Structures are given as C-alpha cells and as structure tokens.
Amino acid sequence: MFLAGLALVLLVGWLVYRPGLDGAFLFDDFVNLPALGAYGRIDSWAAFVRYITSGIADPTGRPLSLLSFLIDARDWPADPYPFKRTSLVLHLANGALLAWLLLRLGRVHLRDDEGRARAAALVGAALWLLHPLFVSTTLYIVQREAMLPATCTLLGLIGYVAGRDRAARGDGSGVFLAALSILAATLFAVASKANGVLIPMLAWLVETIVLAPAQPIADARVAQRFVWMRRVVLALPSVLVLVWLAWTGYGYASRGVPEIRPWTFTERLMTEPRVVVDYLRLLLVPHPYTAGLFNDAYTVSTSLVSPRSTLLAIALLAAMIGGAVAVRRRWPALACAVLFYFAGQLLESTVIPLELYYEHRNYLPALLLFWPVALWLTAGGSLRVVRGALAIALPLLLAGLTLMNADLWGNARDQALLWAEKNPASPRAQVYAAQTERARGNSAAALARLSRAAVPDADDVQIVLNLIGARCDLGAVPRSDVDRAAAALRTARVAGQLGYSWFTQAIDRLAAGQACPGLGADELRELLDAAAANSYARDSYGRRQDNRNLRGLLALALHDPDTALVEFDAALDAKPGPGVALQQAAQLGNAGHPAEAVQHLDHLAAVWTPAPMQGFSMRALHSRLLSRQGYWENEIAHMRTKLVEDIAERAAGGTTP
Numbered sequence: 001m002f003l004a005g006l007a008l009v010l011l012v013g014w015l016v017y018r019p020g021l022d023g024a025f026l027f028d029d030f031v032n033l034p035a036l037g038a039y040g041r042i043d044s045w046a047a048f049v050r051y052i053t054s055g056i057a058d059p060t061g062r063p064l065s066l067l068s069f070l071i072d073a074r075d076w077p078a079d080p081y082p083f084k085r086t087s088l089v090l091h092l093a094n095g096a097l098l099a100w101l102l103l104r105l106g107r108v109h110l111r112d113d114e115g116r117a118r119a120a121a122l123v124g125a126a127l128w129l130l131h132p133l134f135v136s137t138t139l140y141i142v143q144r145e146a147m148l149p150a151t152c153t154l155l156g157l158i159g160y161v162a163g164r165d166r167a168a169r170g171d172g173s174g175v176f177l178a179a180l181s182i183l184a185a186t187l188f189a190v191a192s193k194a195n196g197v198l199i200p201m202l203a204w205l206v207e208t209i210v211l212a213p214a215q216p217i218a219d220a221r222v223a224q225r226f227v228w229m230r231r232v233v234l235a236l237p238s239v240l241v242l243v244w245l246a247w248t249g250y251g252y253a254s255r256g257v258p259e260i261r262p263w264t265f266t267e268r269l270m271t272e273p274r275v276v277v278d279y280l281r282l283l284l285v286p287h288p289y290t291a292g293l294f295n296d297a298y299t300v301s302t303s304l305v306s307p308r309s310t311l312l313a314i315a316l317l318a319a320m321i322g323g324a325v326a327v328r329r330r331w332p333a334l335a336c337a338v339l340f341y342f343a344g345q346l347l348e349s350t351v352i353p354l355e356l357y358y359e360h361r362n363y364l365p366a367l368l369l370f371w372p373v374a375l376w377l378t379a380g381g382s383l384r385v386v387r388g389a390l391a392i393a394l395p396l397l398l399a400g401l402t403l404m405n406a407d408l409w410g411n412a413r414d415q416a417l418l419w420a421e422k423n424p425a426s427p428r429a430q431v432y433a434a435q436t437e438r439a440r441g442n443s444a445a446a447l448a449r450l451s452r453a454a455v456p457d458a459d460d461v462q463i464v465l466n467l468i469g470a471r472c473d474l475g476a477v478p479r480s481d482v483d484r485a486a487a488a489l490r491t492a493r494v495a496g497q498l499g500y501s502w503f504t505q506a507i508d509r510l511a512a513g514q515a516c517p518g519l520g521a522d523e524l525r526e527l528l529d530a531a532a533a534n535s536y537a538r539d540s541y542g543r544r545q546d547n548r549n550l551r552g553l554l555a556l557a558l559h560d561p562d563t564a565l566v567e568f569d570a571a572l573d574a575k576p577g578p579g580v581a582l583q584q585a586a587q588l589g590n591a592g593h594p595a596e597a598v599q600h601l602d603h604l605a606a607v608w609t610p611a612p613m614q615g616f617s618m619r620a621l622h623s624r625l626l627s628r629q630g631y632w633e634n635e636i637a638h639m640r641t642k643l644v645e646d647i648a649e650r651a652a653g654g655t656t657p
Contacts, residue, residue, distance in 0.1 A: 002118045006099050009126045009395070010092050016130065016399045017091070020139045020406035021084045023415075027293060028142045029080075032057075036069060037076030039631070046629060053622040057145075057193075061618025064191040065145040083141040090147050091138040095129030097154035102371055104161040105206070108215045109333055109375075116378050119391070124374035126395040128366060133282050135405040136292055137360040148192035150364040153199050156185025160203050164211055167226050170219040175226050179233045186237070195347045195364065200237035202343055207234065209328050209336040241346070249351030257353040259536055260493050263300045265353065270301035272349050273313040275357050276342075282359075283366055288404040289418060294432070295357035297425035317342075334372040341365045412436065420449070427453060427460040434466055443473035454484070461485075461492040465502045468519060472509075477518030486530035493536055503528070503550045511557035524554055545574040552584065561593040569603045576608040578632040582639055594646040601640055 025033070036042065039050045051070075055061025068090075072082035102124045106117030128134075137143045159181025166174025182203050189196020207230060217223035252265045263271070275298070282290060301310040320338055328335035344365025348354055377391040408415050413436055420426075420433035430453040434446035447470040454463045464485040471477045489499075506524055509515050528551055537543040548571035555564035568584040581604040588597035610632055613623035626632060 002103070002122065005118075005122045006096060006125070009099075009122065009129060010096060012126075012395075012399050013092050013095060013129050014088065016403040017088050017135070017138065017406045019403070020135065020409035021081055021088065022410040023080065023084060023139060024412045025080045026140060029140075032142050033069060033073075033078070033083075034076045035066065036073050036078065042070065042074040049625060050622075050629070050631065053618055053625055055618055058190075059617045060191055060194070061622070062145055062192055063618065064188055065148055065193065068144055068148065080141065083144075084139055087138050087141060087144050087147065090144065090151065091129070091134070094147065094150050094154060095125050097151065097158065098128055098367055099125035101154055101158050101161070102368075102374070104158060104165075105210055105333075105371070106375075108161070108165075109210055111214070116375075119378040120371065120374040122374075123377055123391045123395065124368075124371040127370035127373065127398060130395050130398040130402050131283070131366075131370075132286050132288055132398065132401040132405045133290065133359055133366075134363055135402055135409060136290070137363045139406065139409040140293065140360070143360045143363075145193045146360040146363050149189040149196040149199075150367060152185045152189035152192065152196055153202060153364060153367065156181050156189075156199050157203060157206060159185070160207075161211065164207070164215065164217075164226070167219075167222050168215045168217050170222055172219075172222050172225065175222065175229050178226070179229045182233050195344070197237070197241055198343060198346060200234045201241060201346075202340055204230070204234040204238050205336055205339050205343060209332045209339070213329065213332065245346060245351055252351060252353060259539070261353050262493060263356075265351075267300050267302060268353060268356070269351070270304065270310050270314075271298070271356055273317050274301060274307075274309055276345060276349055277309075277313045277316060278357070279345075279359075279362050280341075283362060283369060286398060286401055288401040289408065289422065290359065290405075291357075291422050291426075292359075292415070292419045292429075294419050294423040294426040294429035295355070296428050297423060298357045300356070331372070333375055337368040337370075337372050340368045413440065427463050431462045431466050434470065438466075438470060438473060443470045446470045447474060461488045461499055464488045465499060469502065469505075472516035472519060476516055477523070479518065482518065482523050482526065486527055489527060489530040490533050492534060499531070500546050500550070504553065507550070507553050507557050510554075521554065521558055525551075528554070541575040545571045545580065547571075548574060549580070549584065553587065556587065556591045556593075561588065561591070561596045564588065564591075564593075565596045565600060568600055572600075572603060572607060576604070578604060578608060578610075578636060581608070582635055585639055585643070589643055589646060594643040594650070597643050598640060598647070601636060601643075604636070 035051060035054050038054060039047055042048055042051050048070075052063050052066055053061060055063060055066050068086070069083070071086050072078065099121045102121035103117055106120050107114065110117050110120075137146055160178045163174040163176070163178030163181060166177060168174075182200055186196055186199045189199055217226055249265075257263070257265050257268070261268075299307055301307065304311045304314070321342060324335040324338035328339075342365075344367075345361065348358075348361045373394075374391070377387045377394075379387060381387075408418060416433045416436035420429045423429035430449055434449050437443070437446040437449070447467070450463055450467040450470055454460075454467055464481065465488075468477050468481050468485055471481060492499075503524070506515075506519060510521060510524065515521075528547055531537060532544075532547045534543075537547065548567050552564045552567035552571060555561070555567055565588070568581075568588070571584070572581055581600060585597040585600045588594070588600060610627055612627040613620040
C-alpha cells in the first residue's frame with residue numbers, strides 16, 4: 001500500500017507540473033547555461049573537463065550542478081524542454097526520498113506504529129511535493145542548483161538513520177554507515193551549492209531531537225563510538241559553520257557590504273526576519289500565484305519600527321525558535337521541523353549579503369515542515385474521520401494550486417504580465433513585461449507601462465533604456481528620454497548584462513541603417529560617456545572593459561576600424577584575457593578588417609601572459625587546466641591563421657585589407 005500510495009502521489013505530481021514543461025529559459029538560465037557551448041560542443045574528455053571546471057559560483061564552481069545539465073544538452077543554444085523535464089524528475093525523486101526518510105523517522109518516533117508511520121510519511125511527502133511555492137524552483141532551470149543539495153541531504157539523512165538503526169541493534173558497522181552517509185552527502189551537496197555545508201547541522205538536529213531520545217544504543221562500546229562519531233561528523237562541522245558565519249558577519253559589519261547592494265549590513269539583518277516570515281506565510285497559507293522571481297522592490301527595514309512589522313517579525317521568529325527548543329521533548333517532530341527550517345536558512349537569509357528574497361531558498365529548509373502536520377492528520381481519536389478527509393483534501397488542494405502555477409510557467413506572456421501585476425514597484429518585473437509586449441508587437445502597451453514606472457525619483461537604468469527601445473519601435477526618441485537615460489547611467493549601482501545587451505542591439509540597428517531618429521551615433525556615444533562617468537563603473541574592471549568594448553562596436557558600426565582597434569585595445573588593458581580578445585578579433589575580422597584583428601592579437605600578447613591562476617578554487621583549477629591543455633594558445637593560433645589567410649586572399653584579390 002505504501003508503494004502504491006507513493007506512486008499515486010508521484011503521478012499527481014507529474015500531471016500538475018506537466019503544463020509548465022513548455023516554458024522558456026529565464027534570466028539566470030542565460031547566464032549559466034551558455035557554458036555548455038563556451039568551449040565548443042562537449043563531445044570529448046578534454047571538452048568535458050573544461051566545462052565541468054568552468055563554474056564561477058562558490059569556491060567549488062558547483063560542478064555537480066553543471067554535470068546535471070549535460071543530461072539535457074551538450075551545446076548551446078539548446079531546447080528548454082529537456083532541462084525542465086529533468087528538473088521535474090529530480091523533484092519527484094526528492095519527493096520519493098522524502099517519503100522514505102519520513103517513514104524511517106516515523107518508525108522511530110512512533111515506536112513501530114507502522115501503519116501510522118507509513119500514512120504520515122506519504123501525507124508529509126505529498127504536502128511538500130505538491131506545494132505551489134516550489135514551482136519557481138522546479139521549473140526555473142538554473143535552480144537545479146538548489147534542488148540537488150536537497151537530494152543529497154535526503155540521501156545523507158536516510159543513510160544516517162539506517163546506520164543509527166544498525167548501531168541501536170548493536171551492529172558497529174552502523175557507526176561507519178552513518179558517518180559515511182553524512183560525509184558523502186555533504187561533499188556532493190557542496191559540489192552543487194554552498195548551502196550543502198549545512199547537512200551535518202541538519203543531521204545533528206534530527207539526531208538529538210528525534211532519534212536519540214527514542215532509539216537509545218544499548219551496546220556500550222557501540223554507543224561510545226557513535227558518540228565520538230557524532231561529535232566529529234555532526235557537532236564539529238556545525239560549530240565551524242556557525243563560527244564562520246559569525247566571522248563573516250563581523251567582516252561585513254566592519255567594512256560594509258558591496259556597493260552594488262542598496263542597503264547596509266544592519267538593514268539586511270533587520271529585513272531578513274520579515275523575509276523569513278513571508279516565506280513561512282506562503283508555506284503555511286499557500287497561494288497559486290506569488291511574486292515569482294521579482295523581489296527587487298522588497299521594502300528594506302531601516303529601523304526596528306520602520307516598517308512596523310520589523311520588530312514583530314523578529315519577536316515572532318525568536319518565539320518560534322525558543323518555543324521549538326522548549327517543546328522538543330514533548331513534541332519532537334514539531335521542534336525538529338521548525339529548527340530544521342531555520343537552520344536551513346542560515347547561509348542565505350542571515351549575514352551573507354545576497355539579494356534579500358528568493359522563493360527557492362525554502363526548497364531544502366522546508367523538507368520536514370509538513371511532517372508534524374501529517375502526524376496530526378494521521379492520528380486516531382474522535383476526529384479520525386475529519387483528519388482522514390483532510391489528509392486527502394489538503395494534498396489535492398495543493399495539487400490544484402500547483403497546477404495553476406505550473407500552467408502559468410508554461411506561458412511566458414501571461415507569466416510576465418502577471419508578475420508585473422504582482423510586483424508593481426519592481427523595475428525588473430515591469431521591464432520583463434514590457435519586453436514581452438514589445439516582442440509581440442505591442443510596443444504602445446510597453447511604452448505606457450514603462451512611462452508609468454519611470455517616475456522622476458525612481459529612474460532605473462533598465463526602465464529608461466527599455467523606454468527608449470519602445471520609443472524607437474514607435475518612431476523617434478525625444479531628447480528628454482536620452483537625458484533621463486544618461487542621468488540613470490551616471491548613478492546606477494548595477495547596469496548588468498541588460499544594459500550591455502541594450503547597447504549592442506542599438507549599435508546593431510545603427511550598423512544596419514535602421515537607427516531611429518533621436519538615437520544616432522552621437523546619442524549612443526553620449527550615453528556611453530555617462531556610463532563611463534559612473535563612480536561604481538570606475539571601480540570595476542569589468543564595467544570599464546564593457547564600456548570600451550561597446551565603443552569599439554560603435555566605431556565598427558561607423559566603419560572606423562582604427563578607432564575600433566584603439567577601443568578594443570583599451571578594453572583589453574582594463575581586464576586582460578584571451579576570451580574577450582578573441583571575440584573582439586573575430587568582430588574586427590567579420591567586419592572586414594583582418595589586419596586590425598591581427599594587431600589586436602599582437603596587443604593581447606603584449607598585455608597577457610598565459611599563467612595559471614594560483615589558489616585552490618575551481619576558477620584556479622580551471623585556469624590551470626586550460627594552461628595545461630594549451631587551450632588559449634591553440635585558439636589564438638587558429639584565429640591568427642584564419643586572419644592571415646583572409647589578409648592574403650584580400651591582397652590576392654586586390655581588396656584593401
């Protein structure tokens with residue numbers, strides 16, 4: 001019956017998520033997934049190793065997450081459907097693993113009440129698996145990085161519980177199994193995302209609150225070995241994580257957060273309790289549609305009473321944590337679920353200055369959150385019939401809400417418009433909706449939307465640049481819009497890939513002779529000057545390089561290869577590297593200027609030495625690997641050969657290079 005019930009839950013999960021598989025790539029997908037083709041098609045061992053070490057997130061580079069994307073594609077561009085399908089299969093697998101874990105925990109907690117343990121495991125796993133809040137994790141491809149640590153956590157805890165069960169029966173091998181399970185799970189989880197380092201702490205909570213009180217180890221020798229294992233494998237790493245977080249927090253409190261963040265360290269600490277309360281509200285009172293991926297307009301707490309919910313949120317979380325500790329002996333499942341949730345939020349919702357709010361941060365922490373509910377629903381007593389009905393109705397209700405949300409994720413246009421409606425103060429949401437409207441030929445609606453969003457005291461680079469784009473679609477750009485964009489570019493903390501892409505598209509239109517009135521070469525140059533004057537840009541090698549590179553592209557569009565070469569050389573000086581140099585040389589060559597492209601490669605040789613990066617991060621390993629393979633030298637030599645051949649062909653044909 002248990003397996004049949006689990007199969008039914010998984011089938012419902014597949015059916016309600018199925019409409020979302022038709023969705024498109026989104027946002028950070030375009031930042032992370034192009035690595036599949038960055039070094040050519042992955043069809044050899046050398047290409048595989050280059051790809052798997054190319055990650056830049058976390059010191060590890062998240063190689064296990066990168067490896068999982070190879071299931072779906074080995075080159076870029078690619079079709080999003082296989083990626084989403086694999087993520088859904090992973091989500092269903094996590095649901096099955098959760099049911100298995102809850103069954104093992106239930107057998108200990110309920111003192112071998114097998115029937116109730118099975119029922120509670122199924123209901124608890126179903127409530128988690130079918131919850132609509134996790135649609136934005138499962139169907140947002142890049143968040144496989146958040147799903148894999150949950151997989152590792154579940155496998156590690158299942159192995160740990162199995163090992164402890166052996167130890168409780170006097171089998172000393174259980175100590176080894178429990179230790180190996182946590183160590184291996186932590187290693188693989190960290191290779192997916194940094195929050196995998198929390199697994200020992202999560203296991204320690206399960207051990208001390210649920211397992212140890214209910215399942216003593218009778219054999220004294222085995223018990224002593226298990227205690228030492230628990231201290232080394234669970235307690236010590238947990239303490240080290242807490243010490244590291246405290247040290248990290250002290251560092252940010254002393255020197256401040258990065259300038260790209262529009263809030264202070266203290267403001268973050270006051271805001272995150274409100275964020276976590278919002279998470280809990282969405283988990284306990286689910287909604288079919290949420291803010292989705294747009295939370296850039298989340299209100300920052302500037303004091304304990306501004307907004308007024310700040311102090312209340314802090315008090316509420318403190319009460320929940322204190323209450324869970326107080327009732328841990330009377331209601332261990334409830335206490336474990338609550339403390340497990342807060343422990344799971346330690347890395348992403350405390351001192352590290354990440355963006356304030358993302359729904360996917362609940363995926364792993366909420367694994368046990370519905371188990372206490374399931375235990376209550378499957379209890380006997382006078383309310384047995386009511387509880388039984390709720391045990392069926394609640395998962396079905398969540399399934400219906402998830403179906404609505406998944407259907408939205410399968411429709412990019414409706415998704416963009418709904419997110420814009422849900423996030424009226426979010427520049428990102430309004431821009432995304434406007435871009436969707438423009439792509440469908442409704443530039444008038446996009447212009448109206450962006451005009452409403454571009455209020456004088458809240459001008460945002462992405463809004464004002466897309467406003468100009470909508471004006472272009474409809475005819476001409478007024479001078480006031482150029483002035484507004486220049487002002488925004490001079491002050492923006494982050495321009496990002498969106499700003500760069502907007503400039504490249506405008507330059508491409510100019511090169512094709514399709515520039516709209518009011519946005520010609522002079523205006524583009526003026527906007528680039530404004531971006532270069534930005535104080536944050538002056539402190540960023542990457543932004544300086546981007547600005548110079550855009551100036552080079554503008555010069556190419558104006559058929560001025562000499563100026564383009566000067567700008568590309570200056571871009572290379574800002575941040576020397578072979579990747580950008582090869583791209584620039586290709587742009588010069590494709591524009592019909594192979595001689596200048598060769599000169600640019602000569603400049604690369606003068607400012608860049610192919611030396612591997614030092615250190616123990618994945619970036620350093622990747623650099624050493626490329627150096628050992630002679631990858632860049634081969635690519636540069638190949639490019640130079642092609643350019644020289646092009647020069648020779650032009651000379652033989654009487655064409656001036």
